[in-house]
Amino acid sequence: MATDTTVAAEPAGTTPTPSPDDDSGRRVSSAAILVPVVVLLVAGVLRFWGLGHPERIYFDETYYAPQGQEMIARGVEEGFAVHPPVGKWLIGGGIATYGYHSFGFRAAAAAAGTLLTLVTYLIGLRLFRRRGVAAMAALFVALDGLTLTMSRIAMLDIFLALFVALGAWLLLIDRDRMWEGLPAEGADAPALSRLRGHPWRWFAGIAFGLALATKWSAVLALAGACLVVGFGEALWRRRLTGSPWTGLWRGAVNAVITLLVVPVLVYLVSYAGWFTNFAETRLGLEQCPNGVCRVSTLDIVGQWWGEQQAIARFHGGLEAEHPYRSHPRTWPYLGRPVAYYYESCDDQKLADGECVVAQGNVAHILGTGNPAIWWLGLGALAAVLWYAIVRRDWRAWVILAFYGMQYLPWLFVQRPNFLFYMTPAVAFLCLALAYAVWRVGSLPYARWVPAVVAASVVGAFVFWYPVWVGMEIPIELWQLRMWFPSWI
Numbered sequence: 441m442a443t444d445t446t447v448a449a450e451p452a453g454t455t456p457t458p459s460p461d462d463d464s465g466r467r468v469s470s471a472a473i474l475v476p477v478v479v480l481l482v483a484g485v486l487r488f489w490g491l492g493h494p495e496r497i498y499f500d501e502t503y504y505a506p507q508g509q510e511m512i513a514r515g516v517e518e519g520f521a522v523h524p525p526v527g528k529w530l531i532g533g534g535i536a537t538y539g540y541h542s543f544g545f546r547a548a549a550a551a552a553g554t555l556l557t558l559v560t561y562l563i564g565l566r567l568f569r570r571r572g573v574a575a576m577a578a579l580f581v582a583l584d585g586l587t588l589t590m591s592r593i594a595m596l597d598i599f600l601a602l603f604v605a606l607g608a609w610l611l612l613i614d615r616d617r618m619w620e621g622l623p624a625e626g627a628d629a630p631a632l633s634r635l636r637g638h639p640w641r642w643f644a645g646i647a648f649g650l651a652l653a654t655k656w657s658a659v660l661a662l663a664g665a666c667l668v669v670g671f672g673e674a675l676w677r678r679r680l681t682g683s684p685w686t687g688l689w690r691g692a693v694n695a696v697i698t699l700l701v702v703p704v705l706v707y708l709v710s711y712a713g714w715f716t717n718f719a720e721t722r723l724g725l726e727q728c729p730n731g732v733c734r735v736s737t738l739d740i741v742g743q744w745w746g747e748q749q750a751i752a753r754f755h756g757g758l759e760a761e762h763p764y765r766s767h768p769r770t771w772p773y774l775g776r777p778v779a780y781y782y783e784s785c786d787d788q789k790l791a792d793g794e795c796v797v798a799q800g801n802v803a804h805i806l807g808t809g810n811p812a813i814w815w816l817g818l819g820a821l822a823a824v825l826w827y828a829i830v831r832r833d834w835r836a837w838v839i840l841a842f843y844g845m846q847y848l849p850w851l852f853v854q855r856p857n858f859l860f861y862m863t864p865a866v867a868f869l870c871l872a873l874a875y876a877v878w879r880v881g882s883l884p885y886a887r888w889v890p891a892v893v894a895a896s897v898v899g900a901f902v903f904w905y906p907v908w909v910g911m912e913i914p915i916e917l918w919q920l921r922m923w924f925p926s927w928i
Contacts, residue, residue, distance in 0.1 A: 475571050476561055483557035483582040487550040487591040492543035494796075494803070494910055499780040501594040505545040508532035508594065515717035522754050526653040526710050527596035545594040552602045553591025557582045559605040560867045564874060566612035567835045573878045576894065580870035583901040585908045586809040590863050592909065593780060593805075596654055597863040603651035604661040604864045608842055610644035611668060618676050638694055641669070645698040649706025651864075656755070657846075661864060662699060664845035668838055669695045675834070715740060723747070758855045768850035771862050772818055776926050777808030778858055781910055802918040805910040806927065807860050812900035816893060817869045820876035827879065839875060843868035 497505055507517045508531030517528065534547035560581045564574025581587055590598040617640060648665060651658035673691035674684035681687070714721060718740050719728040727735055735743075766776035783803040785795035797803050821843070828836035846865040850857060873893070881890040906913050907921050922928050 471571055475575050476558055479557050479561050479575060479578045479582065480554060482579070484550075484554040486582060486588060487553045488547075490909060491546050491550050491592055492541070494781060494783075494805075495542045497542075497594075498805070499593060499595075499778075501545065504528060504531055504596065505535075505540075505594045508535050508545055509540050511713065512536050514720045515713040516720050517722075518720075519722050520750070520754075522751055523596055523655055524653045524707065524710055525713060526650055527599040527655070529710075529713075530599055531594050546592060549594060549598050550591050552598045553587055556587065556591075556598065556602045556605055556867060559602065559609055560870060563605060563609045563612060563867070564871060566609065566616065567838065567871065568875065568878065570878070573874050576877065576890070577867075577871045577874035579894070580810075580813050580873055580897060581867055583897055584810045584813050584866055584870065585901075585904055586807060586860065586863055587866050588908050589780065589805060589807045590860060595860075597860055600651050600654045600658060601864040601867065603647050603654060604658065604842075604846070605867045607644045607647035607651065607661065607665060608668075608838075608868075610640050610647055611665060612838070614638050614640035614644065615668075615672055618672070622680065638698065641694065641698040642702060645702030646706055648699065649703035650710075652703050653707045653710035656751075657861065657864075658703075660846045660849055661842065662703060663849075664842040665699055666695065667841045667845065669699065671837065672834075711744065714744065718743075755855065760856055762856055762858075764858060765856040766859055768847070768853070768857055768861075771847070771850075771859055772814065774808050774811060774814055774859070774927075775924075776859065777806050778860055779804065779928075780807050781805035783910075783912075784915070797912045800915055801912050802915045803910045803912045804907045804918060806904075806907045808904075808908075808927065809859075809862075809866065810897060810900050810904070811923075812893075812896040813870060813873060816896070817873045820873040821869075823876040823879065824872045827875075835875065839868050839872050843872060 504527070507521065507528045510516070510518050511525065511528050511532040512535055517525070521528075530548040530552070531545055534549075534551075535544045538544035538547050557578045561574045561578035564577040565571065568574055587598070587601070590601075618638075644665065648658060648662050651661060669691075673688060673695070677686050677688060677691070678684040718724040718735070719731050719733050723743050724733065724735075727733065764776065764778040770776050781804065783797050785797050785799040785801065789795045790799055821840075824836045824839055827833045828840055843865050846868070847862065850861060877890050877893050880886050881888075904921055905911070907918065
């Protein structure tokens with residue numbers, strides 16, 4: 441049934457049970473509406489409550505808040521932009537709606553973080569066919585410190601996370617549409633030419649294109665998507681024809697178009713403002729005196745390509761020192777979080793009238809994950825890997841593909857790296873934890889595991905919440921939350 445929340449898991453490569461969010465013409469249950477509404481409310485309140493604090497630009501908002509304003513005012517950034525424009529257009533949308541102040545230039549990020557929890561829930565429905573497990577994964581995302589802090593700052597990574605999750609969800613819809621209605625094993629298989637196309641995969645390509653047009657690191661998620669689609673096509677064709685190679689070229693061509701060509705086209709379209717307002721770009725200001733351009737269209741295209749090469753050189757050759765840079769091997773255990781904001785009040789500041797907190801108090805925003813999620817997630821990932829290899833569960837492979845491809849390549853990147861680069865992988869870490877909790881909790885002697893894990897996540901969230909939102913607290917309570925010297 442479409443509203444069944446306790447359907448047994450199907451083996452890898454078989455026809456999936458319809459997801460609970462697919463009503464298939466039947467009456468939608470109250471839970472189908474209530475659960476996602478609660479997910480949105482919880483995430484939204486946590487992200488929008490007190491969003492204007494601190495009431496000034498902090499950390500990398502110094503780049504993205506002004507660039508968002510420039511996108512709205514001029515259609516293009518004024519100086520050299522090291523990232524594509526989509527995220528800055530979204531930040532600009534918040535500014536256009538609410539004004540150029542702390543709430544305005546953070547509003548879009550808060551909305552994206554809120555929607556990320558909903559999309560995680562929808563992914564969970566497609567993977568697990570259980571509302572409770574899907575809701576648990578979404579709750580983990582809502583209560584994670586990294587996704588929370590990145591949802592309350594005018595930076596790009598939360599937009600990247602949303603588009604990646606959206607693309608993954610659309611691919612899962614595509615997978616369900618592929619498998620539904622296939623004949624039972626042993627029955628006559630329909631001709632491949634009679635089978636439907638992949639409209640949802642095209643939408644996924646658009647979502648991944650928006651991710652790529654936000655940050656180039658979206659190529660990692662695209663690699664994960666290609667793995668999921670490639671193996672899914674092979675399993676589907678083996679189930680349909682007895683061989684994974686029969687007609688595989690059709691799927692390969694479709695995958696190349698939808699997951700490579702479409703994202704590139706979306707990326708190109710995202711620069712429409714750059715081409716339209718070339719006279720206002722840093723290059724145009726040099727070549728178009730008084731706004732009068734005599735540069736040919738072909739020359740503009742060539743200069744855009746040169747700008748892309750400059751971006752690549754910037755990222756490839758970046759050697760800047762930063763006190764909060766960290767090696768990616770430390771990310772899974774939160775070895776070195778990023779301090780986005782810190783305020784205290786010493787005697788000198790007090791004498792100069794520069795204190796923004798009371799003497800003896802601290803206000804701190806620490807960009808780190810919820811330790812209960814991330815540390816338990818280490819064991820969860822091991823369990824997911826076991827289910828992927830031993831039980832050949834396709835769900836486990838999907839989670840590992842998107843998490844692994846968005847983490848493992850960073851181990852080989854030599855430029856300065858920061859923990860918040862893991863933001864788009866957090867949803868899949870939370871899905872891994874929910875998956876492992878579900879599997880373990882189904883054992884007769886471990887029924888208590890889901891409640892204990894959920895309580896641990898909520899407890900950790902309440903404990904660390906003050907240093908995720910910059911709440912002013914006594915320095916003793918702040919020190920109580922700094923468990924390791926590397927967190928300071």
